Amino acid sequence: MECVFGLVGNDFAVVAADTSAVHSILVHKSNEDKIMILDSHKLVAASGESGDRVQFTEYIQKNVALYQFRNGIPLTTAAAANFTRGELATALRKNPYSVNILLAGYDKETGPSLYYIDYIATLHKVDKGAFGYGSYFSLAMMDRHYHSGMTVEEAIDLVDKCIAEIRSRLVVAPPNFVIKIVDKDGAREYAWRESVKDAAVASA
Amino acid sequence: MQIFEYNGSALVAMVGKNCFAIASDRRLGVQLQTIATDFQRISKIHDRLFLGLSGLATDAQTLYQRLVFRHKLYQLREERDMKPETFANLVSAILYEKRFGPYFCQPVIAGLGDEDKPFICTMDSIGAKELAKDFVVAGTASESLYGACESMFKDDMEPEELFETISQALLSSVDRDCLSGWGGHVYLVTPTEVKERILKGRMD
Secondary structure, X not given: OOOEEEEEXXXXXXXXXXXXXXXXXXXXXXXXXXXXEEEOXXXXXXXXXXXHHHHHHHHHHHXXXXXXXXXXXXXXXXXXXXXXXXXXXXXXXXXXXXXXXXXXXXXXXXXXXXXXXXXXXXXXXXXXXXXXXXXXXXXXXXHHHOOOOOOHHHHHHHHHHXXXXXXXXXXXXXXXXXXXXXXXXXXXXXXXXOOOOOOOOOOO | OOHHHOXXXXXXXXXXXXXXXXXXXXXXXXXXXXXXXXXXXXXEEEXXXXXXXXXXXXXXXXXXXXXXXXXXXXXXXXXXXXOHHHXXXXXXXXXXXXXXXXXXXXXXXEEEOHHHOEEEEEEOOOOOEEEEOOEEEEEOOHHHHHHHHXXXXXXXXOHHHHHHHHHHHHHHHHOOOOOOOOOEEEEEEXXXXXXXXXXXXXXX
């Protein structure tokens, strides 16, 4: 089951997602990156049907880039979140996307922020959020250990605690996770947490 | 899975002496899971008109955006704010437009009309208006709210007494409903000022 969670720290936001691409009982791959770098200072962690997930997040990414080309300045995180919600809401009664999104971003004026966007286009700004079966464990861990203004070390420690909890308590727990961070220096990959490595492809 | 009980909500509005109060709970949930405890259900349309939207959160957000848009257009054309009675008719019309594919929301409208006369009304999800002289309720806790308001309400209460009454009615009703609660949000509106207060109740 897909696990996505994230939290806001001192002057950064961090999101983590599992990396298994699953269809029914088959694991297609276990290094699928579900956290897209939307633009220089935004991350979109998405979970849900893989086709919808890739198509929808790429659509948002390209439209965010188009705004920047047309207007010369990038969208704020709040604006990108509201745009994403608008697209999901418009499609909801026609051709709904089954994608849950955690949108993390850093703005110079307002600092870090995290937006919870449901697959039925419920938008809410949160300090910590999670989707999927893993959310039962990660939200509980974050409720216990989170406080506002956490440092990167404290936040990553909390993320690791959540991953450990998911691994030990979720029946079909995904083995690998990717952690990405966004702060004033931009959005980037922070680390992978792998317990199962894909076999290397033999070279031709 | 009942669509009106997906997110959970509690809304109540009461009439006092030349004033009104509108109150909501603060929980945003996804069925049994609580996502946030600071969700805003009541929005200001203008200084003397407030709208509360219970039911499905995504539809509440969409409906709110559409109604603010229509009110802003009205303000540009008429160069004045909408009267509460007019706004109620607008909400009713917009809801009935979607008669065979409705917004899953129950609005509560509260405002000060001509000569500072308080006006409250609620409607169902397809726009059937219910005007009342004393109080209106909506949301998953509506049955408890009916009982609490009926027993606690008195005619012509002064603002401070009205605030006490509506707060007690809200808190005691949401304590009997697992899908709403986590505090309360009360707006107490008189012809001269708007007082917004946050209630701390049972945080469960």
